Structure formats: structure tokens, C-alpha cells
Amino acid sequence: MNIFKRNKYAKDSGTMMFYALLVTLFLLPFSGDGAAYTLFLGWFFYLLKVYFSGWQWKRTHIDLPLAVFVCIAFLSVINSPQKMFSFYNAYHLIGKYLLIYYLAVQCIVTEEQIRKIIFSIGISALLVLFYGFFQYTVGINTAGMDWTDMQAFPEMTMRVFSTWENPNILAGYLNMVMAIAFGIFIYTDEKKARLIIGIFFILAVIILGFTYARGACLSIVAVIAAYGIFCKKKIILPLVAVLAVLMYLDTALFDRMTSVFTTIDTSSELRLALWESTVEMVLDHPLLGIGWGAYYFVYPSYDFYMQGNFIKIVHAHNMYLNIAAETGIIGLLSFIVCLGGSIWRALLNYKRLPTNFLRGTLLGCGLALSAIALNGLTDFVLFNTRLSMFFWSVIAVISALLQNKELLTAREGMKNRRIGFSILPALSNEEIEKNKSYNLKSF
Numbered sequence: 163m164n165i166f167k168r169n170k171y172a173k174d175s176g177t178m179m180f181y182a183l184l185v186t187l188f189l190l191p192f193s194g195d196g197a198a199y200t201l202f203l204g205w206f207f208y209l210l211k212v213y214f215s216g217w218q219w220k221r222t223h224i225d226l227p228l229a230v231f232v233c234i235a236f237l238s239v240i241n242s243p244q245k246m247f248s249f250y251n252a253y254h255l256i257g258k259y260l261l262i263y264y265l266a267v268q269c270i271v272t273e274e275q276i277r278k279i280i281f282s283i284g285i286s287a288l289l290v291l292f293y294g295f296f297q298y299t300v301g302i303n304t305a306g307m308d309w310t311d312m313q314a315f316p317e318m319t320m321r322v323f324s325t326w327e328n329p330n331i332l333a334g335y336l337n338m339v340m341a342i343a344f345g346i347f348i349y350t351d352e353k354k355a356r357l358i359i360g361i362f363f364i365l366a367v368i369i370l371g372f373t374y375a376r377g378a379c380l381s382i383v384a385v386i387a388a389y390g391i392f393c394k395k396k397i398i399l400p401l402v403a404v405l406a407v408l409m410y411l412d413t414a415l416f417d418r419m420t421s422v423f424t425t426i427d428t429s430s431e432l433r434l435a436l437w438e439s440t441v442e443m444v445l446d447h448p449l450l451g452i453g454w455g456a457y458y459f460v461y462p463s464y465d466f467y468m469q470g471n472f473i474k475i476v477h478a479h480n481m482y483l484n485i486a487a488e489t490g491i492i493g494l495l496s497f498i499v500c501l502g503g504s505i506w507r508a509l510l511n512y513k514r515l516p517t518n519f520l521r522g523t524l525l526g527c528g529l530a531l532s533a534i535a536l537n538g539l540t541d542f543v544l545f546n547t548r549l550s551m552f553f554w555s556v557i558a559v560i561s562a563l564l565q566n567k568e569l570l571t572a573r574e575g576m577k578n579r580r581i582g583f584s585i586l587p588a589l590s591n592e593e594i595e596k597n598k599s600y601n602l603k604s605f
Contacts, residue, residue: 172215179207180269184278186262187555188286191325191335194548198258204265220267222561223507227499228263232256234493235454242453243460251455255547259554266558267565276523279559280346287339288362294324294332294369322372327546333378334543336370338530338556340382345526348394349518364404371408377540381533389529433479433540439464440478443487451490460487477545481538484545500557505531508560520563527560 182204189197212218235252242248270276302320321329340363347359370379383405390397442464443452452460461475478484486494508528515521534553537543544550 168214172211175207175211175214176269179204179211179265180275180278182207183262183265183269184282186265187279187552188282190548190552190555191286191290197548197551201258201261201265204269205261208265208268218268220562220565222267222565224500224503224557224561227496227503228260231489231493231496231500232260234450234489234496238450238453238489238493240453241447241450242456244456245453247459248453248456255455255550258547258551262551263554263558263561266555267561270559270562273517273520276520276559276563280342280523283339283342284362287335287366290324290326290332290335291362291365291369294322294372295365297322297324298372320372321374322369324369326549329373330375330378330541331543331546331549333370333373333375334534334537334541334546335549335552336366336373337378337382337533337537338552340366340370341385341530341533342523342526342556344386345512345524345529346519346522348397348525349522351518367404367408375541377537378533378543381536384536385529385533435466436461436475436478437480437483439466440480440483440487444483444491447487447490449490449492451486451488451493454488457484457488477542479541481534481542481544484542501531501535504528504557504560505535507564511564515563524560524563527556527563530556531560 182200186197186200186204189200235256236249239245239248239252266279270279298320302322323329323332326332326335343359343363343366347356347363350356350359370382373379383401386401387398390401439461440457443457443460457478458474458476478487482494482498485497489497505528508524508531512521512524512528515524531553534544544553
């Protein structure tokens with residue numbers, strides 16, 4: 163086969179690999195199996211590309227801590243009371259996270275690809291929102307699903323969960339897509355685009371309110387408010403206005419949000435009890451933890467609250483404690499480096515990207531991870547496999563934007579012009595000489 167045909171087949175394989183990634187991202191809110199099949203298809207095309215063009219592998223800023231996290235996760239199986247279960251979950255789940263992360267990193271080359279990824283995520287999220295409104299309109303009753311303390315919140319008989327398993331997971335997903343939309347909105351100049359993104363954001367805010375997920379609601383508000391305080395103060399007033407309208411129209415939401423500061427319901431009490439038990443797990447198994455996914459089996463031995471072997475709790479309702487319990491302190495630290503490092507680099511470098519769209523995308527992805535990091539203090543929504551795959555794909559977009567040379571053509575030039583937090587225009591040699599002569603005349 164001649165070189166021209168090989169290059170053509172390699173290019174076609176790369177194109178098909180990228181479209182497999184697009185379909186995977188689109189399917190994540192709806193079908194875990196469907197997303198897995200298209201993910202594997204993407205890697206099939208990657209292997210074809212390697213066959214035709216040779217081995218090429220893009221490295222990222224979290225390769226080392228991610229490798230440590232994966233190794234520790236598999237080593238933690240040693241301590242699991244159900245070793246086969248933990249091993250199956252480790253290679254089945256971590257495998258998917260690695261595959262979607264590195265497929266996205268290897269795929270993304272151009273700004274146009276980033277636009278298609280955002281468009282695919284946006285259309286998928288819009289369908290999730292429409293189905294959420296359908297649930298609310300039909301009036302699905304979730305009072306019997308033990309998602310809410312009905313004595314503390316008697317009016318809350320319905321919580322929207324759309325295509326996700328429960329309202330908290332939907333809320334975690336909305337946190338990320340809302341943050342991405344917000345970042346792009348901030349840097350979009352086109353009126354039509356701003357109108358579309360603004361309508362999408364308002365719809366997402368309404369559905370997020372219908373989840374009544376306290377941690378997620380407070381997390382996204384805190385992230386956007388922090389950005390407003392430090393970077394764009396004029397968004398604070400609209401944010402307060404939207405919150406005031408939502409609280410006024412939905413008294414159940416107002417009671418739910420204010421309960422964080424006024425009352426303790428059974429959900430809050432259970433979380434505190436779970437955290438106490440989880441701390442004991444970490445203290446007893448600090449090095450390798452209790453085993454990946456083994457919280458379900460180990461918790462009854464640390465049940466200080468309900469004290470019944472019939473109680474089955476699948477996670478600690480705290481992302482950091484849960485990861486520390488299952489993978490030990492080293493596993494937790496490596497995960498924090500992956501998450502925190504991605505947030506730090508995204509928020510530090512988004513202004514250096516060459517176009518407004520890329521700046522908004524990187525800002526939005528950084529805020530999305532920040533919202534998940536805050537929400538992780540009171541919940542562990544990444545326990546859901548599909549949401550975790552989406553989470554790692556967001557990190558992959560950040561890695562691609564930071565590492566890909568074609569997407570950072572203006573970065574080096576902007577570095578030289580950056581002073582503190584301001585960007586100054588570059589001066590030509592003629593302008594510099596003119597300024598020198600003017601300064602000399604001044605004296």
C-alpha cells in the first residue's frame with residue numbers, strides 16, 4: 163500500500179474515531195451500554211489509525227497522578243472482603259474512565275472539534291431537560307423512594323430525576339453542563355448565541371431547582387458567585403434576582419435550601435453518621451483502603467447509627483471520604499491532584515487561549531469541575547458510572563486544550579504580553595521608538 167493511501171486511511175480512521183467519541187458523549191445521559199459500545203468502537207478506529215500511520219500518543223498533565231490512582235485502586239482489591247466483586251468493578255469502571263479520557267485526548271486536535279463536542283453535549287443536555295419538564299408536568303410521585311424526609315419536608319412529594327437514576331445524580335450532571343454553558347456565555351459576543359445559551363441556562367436552573375438537591379444547588383451558586391466576585395461583578399445582581407424568583411415561586415425549594423442552616427432532617431443525620439463511620443474505615447485501612455467498590459460490604463461492620471446488618475449503604479455521601487475509604491490516603495491524594503490540578507490549570511490559563519470560544523470552554527470546564535469538587539463535600543455523585551465518564555471527558559477537554567499545540571498557537575505570544583491579571587497590546591518597533599523619543603522630550 164502506497165503512502166498516499168495509508169495517509170488517507172489514517173485520516174479517515176481518525177475522523178471515525180472522533181465521531182464515535184461524539185456519539186458516546188451524546189449517549190451518556192441515556193444509555194450506559196450504548197455509550198460503552200461506541201466508546202469501544204472509537205478505540206477500534208484508533209487502532210486502525212495506528213496501523214496505517216504508526217504509533218502516536220499524546221501525554222497530558224495528569225498522566226502520573228492518574229497512573230498512581232489506577233494502580234492504588236487495583237491494589238486496594240487486596241483488602242476487599244469481596245475480592246472478585248472489587249476486581250470486576252475496578253477493571254470494568256476504571257477501564258471505562260481511562261478509555262473515554264484518553265480517547266478524547268487523542269481525538270481532539272482543532273477548535274472545530276471542540277465546537278462539535280460542546281454541541282453534542284448541549285443537544286444531549288437539552289433532551290435531558292425536556293424529559294425533566296415532562297416528568298414535572300406528568301407529576302411523578304417520588305415520596306416513596308426515600309429520597310426525602312417527608313416529616314421535615316411534607317410538601318416535597320416529587321423530585322425530578324429525568325434520565326438519571328436519582329435527583330442528586332441529575333443535579334451533579336446539571337452542575338457540569340450549566341458551568342460549561344456559563345463559561346461559554348461569558349465569552350460569547352454573538353447576540354443569537356448568547357440568547358440560546360441564556361435560555362438553556364435558565365431551563366437548567368429550573369430543572370436543578372426541581373431536583374431539590376441542596377448540595378448541588380449551593381455548589382453551582384457558590385462557583386458562579388465566586389467567579390462574579392473575583393472576575394465579573396456585574397453577574398452578581400442577575401444571579402441574586404434569579405435565585406430570589408425561584409425561591410419566591412417554589413416555597414418547597416425555599417424550605418429545602420434554608421434547611422441547611424436551620425434544621426437537621428434524617429438525611430443530614432444519616433450523612434453525619436456515614437462520615438463518622440467512614441473516618442473509622444480510613445483510620446483502620448489508611449494505606450490501601452477497604453477495596454474498590456467495597457463500601458457496600460464493609461459499612462455494616464462500621465454501622466454506628468442504625469446498627470443493623472440489613473442496612474446496605476453503597477457510598478459515604480462524601481466524595482473525598484469515600485475515595486479515601488476504598489483506596490486509602492494515597493488513592494485520595496492522587497485523585498485530588500488529578501481534579502485539583504485540572505481546575506487550577508483551567509482557571510489559570512483560560513485567558514491565554516487564542517479565541518473567545520476556547521477561553522469560554524476552558525473556563526466552563528474549570529468551573530464544572532469546581533462545582534463537582536464542592537458538591538463532593540456532601541455527596542458522591544461520581545458513584546454513577548455514566549456521570550463519572552462524563553466527568554473524565556470534561557477533564558480530557560481541559561487536558562486537550564492545555565496540551566495541544568494547534569489549539570495554543572497564540573499562547574507563547576500572550577505570555578510575553580501578560581502583566582499581572584491584565585493583558586496589554588503588543589507594540590511594534592516603530593511605536594516603541596516613538597514612545598522613547600516622546601519620553602526623552604518630556605525631560
